[in-house]
Amino acid sequence: MAAGIRTNELRKVYNTAPPLAAGGGGFSFAEKRSKGKQPKPEIVALNGISLDIRSGEIFCLLGPNGAGKSTTVGVLTTRVKPTAGQAWIGELDVWKEQSAVKRLIGVVAQRPNLDFSLTAREILVFHGAYFGQNSNERNTRAASLLERFKLTDRADQIVRGFSGGMMQRLSIARAMMHDPQVLFLDEPSAGLDPQTRLLLWEIIREYNQSGKTVLLTTHNMEEADALCQRLAIVDHGRIIAFGTPTELKASVPGGYLVRVRFGQHSPDLLERLKALTGVREVRSTENNGADLYADRGGSLVSEVANLAVAANAELCDVHISEPSLENLFLHHTGRSLRE
Amino acid sequence: MNYKAFMAMLARDARVARRNIVALLFQTFLQPLMFVFIFGRVMVGSGYMSPSYKSLLLPGIMALSMVGTGIWAVAMPLIAEFQFTREIEDRLLAPMDISWVAIEKVVAGTLQALAAGIMVIPAAWLLLRPGVDLSLHRPILFAIVALLVALFSACGGLALGCSVEQTHIGLMFSLVVAPMIFFGCTYYPWSALANFPIMQKVVLVNPLVYASEGLRATLVPQYPHLPLLAVFIGLLGFNALLLTVGLRQFHKKAVS
Numbered sequence: 001m002a003a004g005i006r007t008n009e010l011r012k013v014y015n016t017a018p019p020l021a022a023g024g025g026g027f028s029f030a031e032k033r034s035k036g037k038q039p040k041p042e043i044v045a046l047n048g049i050s051l052d053i054r055s056g057e058i059f060c061l062l063g064p065n066g067a068g069k070s071t072t073v074g075v076l077t078t079r080v081k082p083t084a085g086q087a088w089i090g091e092l093d094v095w096k097e098q099s100a101v102k103r104l105i106g107v108v109a110q111r112p113n114l115d116f117s118l119t120a121r122e123i124l125v126f127h128g129a130y131f132g133q134n135s136n137e138r139n140t141r142a143a144s145l146l147e148r149f150k151l152t153d154r155a156d157q158i159v160r161g162f163s164g165g166m167m168q169r170l171s172i173a174r175a176m177m178h179d180p181q182v183l184f185l186d187e188p189s190a191g192l193d194p195q196t197r198l199l200l201w202e203i204i205r206e207y208n209q210s211g212k213t214v215l216l217t218t219h220n221m222e223e224a225d226a227l228c229q230r231l232a233i234v235d236h237g238r239i240i241a242f243g244t245p246t247e248l249k250a251s252v253p254g255g256y257l258v259r260v261r262f263g264q265h266s267p268d269l270l271e272r273l274k275a276l277t278g279v280r281e282v283r284s285t286e287n288n289g290a291d292l293y294a295d296r297g298g299s300l301v302s303e304v305a306n307l308a309v310a311a312n313a314e315l316c317d318v319h320i321s322e323p324s325l326e327n328l329f330l331h332h333t334g335r336s337l338r339e
Numbered sequence: 340m341n342y343k344a345f346m347a348m349l350a351r352d353a354r355v356a357r358r359n360i361v362a363l364l365f366q367t368f369l370q371p372l373m374f375v376f377i378f379g380r381v382m383v384g385s386g387y388m389s390p391s392y393k394s395l396l397l398p399g400i401m402a403l404s405m406v407g408t409g410i411w412a413v414a415m416p417l418i419a420e421f422q423f424t425r426e427i428e429d430r431l432l433a434p435m436d437i438s439w440v441a442i443e444k445v446v447a448g449t450l451q452a453l454a455a456g457i458m459v460i461p462a463a464w465l466l467l468r469p470g471v472d473l474s475l476h477r478p479i480l481f482a483i484v485a486l487l488v489a490l491f492s493a494c495g496g497l498a499l500g501c502s503v504e505q506t507h508i509g510l511m512f513s514l515v516v517a518p519m520i521f522f523g524c525t526y527y528p529w530s531a532l533a534n535f536p537i538m539q540k541v542v543l544v545n546p547l548v549y550a551s552e553g554l555r556a557t558l559v560p561q562y563p564h565l566p567l568l569a570v571f572i573g574l575l576g577f578n579a580l581l582l583t584v585g586l587r588q589f590h591k592k593a594v595s
Contacts, residue, residue: 081594
């Protein structure tokens with residue numbers, strides 16, 4: 001039975017200890033103690049997230065650190081209790097039917113949370129045992145996953161000495177051990193070398209082809225673009241865009257983004273830039289800069305340079321982006337995902 | 340409850356305990372047996388302590404070993420596994436209610452504490468003999484008391500392990516465990532506090548008092564001890580309290 005994922009207006013407000021179970025960084029609680037008896041600071045991690053992820057698709061939550069991606073995964077995997085709203089895996093309510101939900105899901109956390117007292121093989125075998133697999137089944141499956149993830153030669157060593165990449169691969173193998181219908185991967189390729197990342201993508205695609213749903217979070221646009229059938233862009237606990245990568249890229253006015261910076265401020269220059277052929281939208285940015293959303297890139301540069309000279313504001317910096325999810329994020333938030 | 344997952348977690352804890360067996364044995368027995376040797380053998384042998392002290396000491400040492408083992412076996416892994424690495428997460432994600440993960444820890448700790456108790460008796464007896472008058476007239480009562488003591492140690496471990504941060508482990512031992520041991524009637528019977536009436540009342544809030552006195556009542560009943568009814572009420576009450584607090588703290592740590 002394949003299963004989709006739905007959420008309805010999820011909200012999560014933290015006012016207690018750091019959200020370790022959310023697995024997410026990005027929140028600072030440093031001020032908490034120094035404020036004495038003042039009210040505890042409230043941090044809104046999720047501010048009304050509604051999702052409908054189809055059974056059997058690779059879906060991606062894309063957003064910067066602290067956007068609420070990990071908290072969303074935390075709620076969907078029973079690790080974080082939402083302040084309001086509901087979440088379902090298939091037909092099961094995540095909070096009311098936790099044990100049944102846990103049977104359907106496999107989870108790879110942002111940081112490797114392996115059982116450091118065990119060897120790699122034992123981690124897989126015991127995981128299988130927690131899910132009721134018999135001894136033959138779990139040993140065979142563990143051996144084949146170790147092979148698939150290229151861990152066979154270190155299989156009988158305690159994992160404490162493993163490199164970050166090996167721990168990450170083992171975490172993913174463990175999540176697949178009980179063959180879950182829905183696989184959650186929280187920033188799975190963070191810290192992986194390019195070769196291992198490609199292996200991971202291949203494994204994710206292969207797993208998805210067997211009819212399984214995959215939800216992954218990332219702040220890497222290339223990864224979202226390459227892997228996902230649909231995605232949601234998340235920022236400050238809200239979904240700011242939702243659709244297929246192609247649809248989303250097409251939703252940016254013009255598609256191309258030309259970021260320019262001038263030597264000095266010139267008020268009517270922006271107006272003239274707007275009038276250029278193919279320019280759909282111009283936004284002024286910090287340090288005498290402007291973002292031009294347009295349906296062309298390189299050919300615009302000489303015209304911009306000429307206008308700048310005419311306005312006595314020398315062109316200092318130009319950056320051209322082809323249609324991308326990065327442009328979309330910038331268009332919605334005014335910030336770059338990479339910042 | 341999911342029986343298979345529960346048993347698999349017990350098997351996991353057994354595997355880890357077996358891997359660390361040598362360290363575990365030293366940790367459990369070295370200090371109590373040195374104490375037995377110095378106070379039961381050297382001090383008694385040189386005439387500074389009365390020979391009957393040997394018999395009074397042994398049940399206290401048994402309580403001490405059991406409680407130390409149980410608290411350590413449950414609290415230390417929990418403190419480590421709830422830290423930044425969140426090692427416990429694979430068990431929290433097993434298909435059963437997370438309270439059972441905590442209860443599994445309590446069961447594993449209880450078994451380890453019982454093993455420690457059973458092993459410390461012959462070891463201490465060998466160090467102390469001759470002159471120890473153990474009289475196991477009521478083996479079933481002894482078994483029940485020993486079980487309640489082991490359970491108390493594991494529930495205490497759960498409550499402490501889910502309330503203490505890793506940076507405060509040292510403080511946990513000097514502020515909670517050490518006073519509990521010294522005011523826990525392990526090295527002396529409760530009746531010996533008759534000359535310190537206020538302290539004699541105050542130490543009754545210490546669950547280790549009921550553990551030591553309960554083992555004294557069932558191993559060396561010829562010496563003064565708290566009535567068994569008080570022991571049962573004390574141990575059952577503290578077990579229920581510590582288990583409730585421990586489970587609540589566990590949930591707080593497990594779900595954010």
